[in-house]
Amino acid sequence: MAWTILQPFPYDFDIPDTTTKSILRTDGVRVTLRNILSVVSISTAFTQLNCEGSLLSVTMPHKEAALACSDEVDPIAKYIGAVNTLIKRPSDGKLIGYNTDYTGAISAIETTLQGSSGKVSAGSPLADKVFVVLGAGGAGKALAYGAKEKGARVVIANRTYERAKELANLVGGQAISLADLENFHPEEGMILANTTSIGMHPNIHDTPLSKQALKSYALVFDAIYNPVVTRLLREAEELGVTIVTGMEMFIRQAMGQFELFTGLPAPEKLMRDTLLSVQ
Ligand SMILES: NC(=O)c1ccc[n+]([C@@H]2O[C@H](COP(=O)([O-])OP(=O)(O)OC[C@H]3O[C@@H](n4cnc5c(N)ncnc54)[C@H](OP(=O)(O)O)[C@@H]3O)[C@@H](O)[C@H]2O)c1
16 A cells, blocks of 8 residues: 655755655555645645555645645534545545544643543543633644543634634634733643744744743643744743643644554554654
8 A cells, every 4th residue: 555645844854845755664555755845736736746645644834725625524624624634535536634633632632641640530631621722723723622622621812813712712712812821820730732833943942922921831732843842842841841742743643644544553653753753
């Protein structure tokens, strides 16, 4: 089986346009990463680039375009309004859109919370927690949806307040301005999820929230995976706050893609080792 991942993302890994890179091989499955910097139309990318296989892994800023060009959309991806996975259905060649970002991020946060509390609880450790989502783009929508689904009390803070309001209305949460986030501490033990690109390479000295403000949080997650430990995460760690990296989300969303595409359990160790080795 051949599986081509098209990664329409100009910021990652410094791979030149349309370069093909074999990233992992398992018995019977060949996986190739092709970086495409200038996609005129995602829907024609499979044919234009003559790819083997039929999975398109979509990253920022193409997730809304991917939704628009899907022939069918999984109901959760439709609700979130962003598609990060396009699979060409073998029976009729139609493009089916999915979102594996929300499960990747939420499962990474849940697993870390369970590990740090040492408690095994029946429900989600996110239930009834205040979960602050910073950003209201594709990743923000995925995190907000996932947290709400787990019973968290969702708060959205975004540069463009109107977008925060829109997302808060969609998931049944509260919207606050970025300025208000600095002094927002209704209770201890909150969760913070940064889904903006503030702090991403090359602007690694930037951070979306002051170190002082991080004291109210029990766990800080950053969707950025380049660098793996952003300034936000480093400062949280210095305060003794538990952190979850965007790389953990990235690995888990890729595992979700593998499982959707093959119907088989993802080779976690192989994928983890491979993705960590390309940094
Ligand atoms: N780890 C993973 O697997 C994974 C998966 C998906 C995304 N990500 C990461 O998540 C980040 C966002 O991706 P996305 O797809 O959600 O992007 P997006 O849809 O373009 O949304 C970007 C968000 O960041 C905000 N923002 C951007 N620049 C800002 C600035 N200078 N100051 C304040 N706010 C700013 C935007 O606010 P406005 O609404 O005001 O424009 C918007 O809410 C990227 O770093 C991406 O790499 C990681």
